[in-house]
Amino acid sequence: xxAKASQLWKDEDGLEGLVRExxxxxxxxxPRLASSDGIAGRLISMASRxxxxxxxxxxxxxxxxxxxxxxxxxxxxxxxxxxxxxxNEFSRIAEELGAQFKATPYRDSDGIGPLGFYVNDRGTLKxxxxxxxxxxxxxxxxxxxxxxxxxxxxxxxxxxxxEAVTLQFGExxxxxxxxxxxxxxxxxxxxxxxxxxxxxxxxxxxAAESAPNAGATFSELxxxxxxxxxxxxxxRAGTPENLxxxxxxxxxxxxxxxxxxxxxx
Amino acid sequence: xxKKTLGxxxxxxxxxxxxxxxxxxxxxxxxxxxVAYIESNQRRPSLWLVRRIADALELDREELLFLAHPEARxxxxxxxxxxxxTPRDAWQQFVSDKALLKRNDVTRAELQLLxxxxxxxxVTRPNQFLYVLRSIRQAAEEN
Numbered sequence: 001x002x003a004k005a006s007q008l009w010k011d012e013d014g015l016e017g018l019v020r021e022x023x024x025x026x027x028x029x030x031p032r033l034a035s036s037d038g039i040a041g042r043l044i045s046m047a048s049r050x051x052x053x054x055x056x057x058x059x060x061x062x063x064x065x066x067x068x069x070x071x072x073x074x075x076x077x078x079x080x081x082x083x084x085x086x087x088n089e090f091s092r093i094a095e096e097l098g099a100q101f102k103a104t105p106y107r108d109s110d111g112i113g114p115l116g117f118y119v120n121d122r123g124t125l126k127x128x129x130x131x132x133x134x135x136x137x138x139x140x141x142x143x144x145x146x147x148x149x150x151x152x153x154x155x156x157x158x159x160x161x162x163e164a165v166t167l168q169f170g171e172x173x174x175x176x177x178x179x180x181x182x183x184x185x186x187x188x189x190x191x192x193x194x195x196x197x198x199x200x201x202x203x204x205x206x207a208a209e210s211a212p213n214a215g216a217t218f219s220e221l222x223x224x225x226x227x228x229x230x231x232x233x234x235x236r237a238g239t240p241e242n243l244x245x246x247x248x249x250x251x252x253x254x255x256x257x258x259x260x261x262x263x264x265x
Numbered sequence: 266x267x268k269k270t271l272g273x274x275x276x277x278x279x280x281x282x283x284x285x286x287x288x289x290x291x292x293x294x295x296x297x298x299x300v301a302y303i304e305s306n307q308r309r310p311s312l313w314l315v316r317r318i319a320d321a322l323e324l325d326r327e328e329l330l331f332l333a334h335p336e337a338r339x340x341x342x343x344x345x346x347x348x349x350x351t352p353r354d355a356w357q358q359f360v361s362d363k364a365l366l367k368r369n370d371v372t373r374a375e376l377q378l379l380x381x382x383x384x385x386x387x388v389t390r391p392n393q394f395l396y397v398l399r400s401i402r403q404a405a406e407e408n
Contacts, residue, residue, distance in 0.1 A: 020312065023334055102404045106396040117382070117397060124378055124401060126408050131400045165381045167388065167397070238309070240335065 014218050015047055015250075022246050024238025046174045047250055051258035055187075058180040064187075064263050071153065071188065079265070082228050083146060083192040085138035090130075090145050099152050100127045103134040103141065116144035117167040118151045128152055137236075139229035140245055143252065144168055146192040150185030169244075173251035183255075190256035191265065198224070203257035221253050271332040272306040278322035279304075292321045309333050356383035359391040369395065 059067075071078045074097060083089075087103055094101035106113045116132040119125060130148040132141045151166045158181075166185075176182035194202065202220055225231040236242050259265040269277075279289050279300075286304070290297040293314065302308035303318075310318060315333050319326040359365070360376070371379075378401070379394050388394060 023312070024309070100404055100408060102400060102407070104396075104400050104403065106393075108390060108392070114387070114393060114396070117400075119378070119401060121378055123374055125405055129401065129404045131397075131404065133396075165378065165385065167382055167385050169387050172387070 015043060018218060018233070018246060019043060019243075021237060022233050022242040043247060043250065046247065047254070049174065049177065049254070051177070051254045052262040054177040055183065055255070055258050055262065058183060061263060064259075064265065067157070067184065067187075068191075068265055070157065071191075074153070079191050079195050082195055082198060083142045085142040085229060090132070093145075093149065094130050094152075097149070097152060098127060098156075099149070100125070100129045101131075101145075102129060103132045105135040106133045107135045115140060115168045116148050117165065118148040119165050120152070120155050121164050128155070136241060137231055137245065139225060139231045140241070140248070142229070143189050143193065143248060146189040147185045150188035151181065153188070154181050154184050173247050176251075186252065186255055187259060190252040190259065193252050194224070194256040196260075196265070199256050199260045203253075203260050221249055225249065269332075270306050271309075271329070272304040274324065274329070274332060275300075275318060275322065276304045278324055282322060289321065293317045353383075355388050355390050355393070356380070359383075359394045362391065365391070365395075369398065371398065375401075 055064075068079070075093060077083075087101070090103070091101045113133050113135060115136055116130065118128065118130055120128040130145065130152060132144050132148075134141065136144070147168055148166065166182075173186070176186050191199075202217075202224065222233065231245070233242060233246065236245075279286070282289075284292075285297075286300045287297040290300045293300070294317070295314065299308065303310055310333050312330070312334075315330050316326060318324065319329045359379070366376075375398060379398060382388060382394065382397055
């Protein structure tokens with residue numbers, strides 16, 4: 001029996017195993033977590049959302065094509081290469097698009113801190129600022145950069161005052177599905193993380209049909225993180241940010257899959 | 266409950282139920298040494314075990330989960346509760362701490378900008394406002 005892409009996200013056993021692994025609680029009998037159970041419930045809820053329908057609610061094909069045309073004209077590597085995580089790359093891209101880039105570390109006492117923020121306030125700064133929390137893993141910083149860059153580009157398209165300040169923590173990805181500007185910024189991340197060729201390999205229907213089971217596809221996503229950016233959940237088990245990163249992995253993969261299948265992007 | 270450690274909470278509840286570590290372990294289906302490790306905060310229980318402990322000792326499952334895995338709070342906290350209490354509290358704490366504002370020379374314009382940050386409903390700690398403020402100042406100096 002071969003899995004379809006839509007089944008992957010409903011694989012609660014696979015997701016449950018991932019949750020247990022990222023929390024560093026491998027031992028113990030395997031729990032059967034219902035959707036009403038807190039952490040697994042929120043992740044399962046996110047995993048079972050129809051992302052294509054959510055994108056369709058806010059964006060027409062024409063609008064998305066326009067947005068992506070602008071992005072591809074502005075950023076040469078967009079949708080061709082997966083994003084790099086060197087700070088000088090972030091600086092270069094930000095500068096080319098008229099923004100300033102900065103990375104400074106911050107940690108709360110329990111380890112969780114904001115991923116980054118974007119400020120477009122001429123009263124305080126000469127240029128819009130994209131600031132990242134460098135205490136996070138580089139791949140999380142990369143995701144945060146492209147998200148905030150998305151806000152910067154949207155502010156240029158939709159008008160400066162629309163996006164004076166944004167702040168990103170990463171624990172509220174599902175909220176983004178009901179906020180068009182957040183969703184637009186996330187679309188940028190998903191394409192930067194999964195450029196077209198990679199997305200076709202991972203998310204196209206034919207790819208889904210060749211996957212032996214849903215768990216293997218989660219494995220492919222993890223392999224994508226590992227080979228591309230050296231990120232490995234298993235070596236970070238129990239770290240406070242891990243759940244946020246897991247939520248991000250699911251959110252961006254689902255969004256990219258929706259863009260590929262629904263908009264051929 | 267939130268100011269105690271997981272181990273303290275389990276130990277206290279076990280005492281209140283007049284159970285030995287061995288008796289509690291039998292109810293949970295684990296070894297007594299595992300209970301001892303949890304009570305001394307040397308081991309974090311699995312999600313499955315959190316549930317069993319909560320049920321066996323009549324503790325709140327969610328509170329116990331947060332004690333065992335504090336990071337989980339960020340994914341499971343009710344959003345309405347977050348919007349109603351935590352961010353507003355953080356902003357109130359920040360703006361009412363006059364000594365902190367004076368020590369950091371926070372200007373009226375900066376305060377206005379940080380208020381916009383607070384209105385996003387995401388910031389849950391006063392220190393996070395300082396992080397944003399300092400980053401913006403550094404960026405302004407470099408510009």
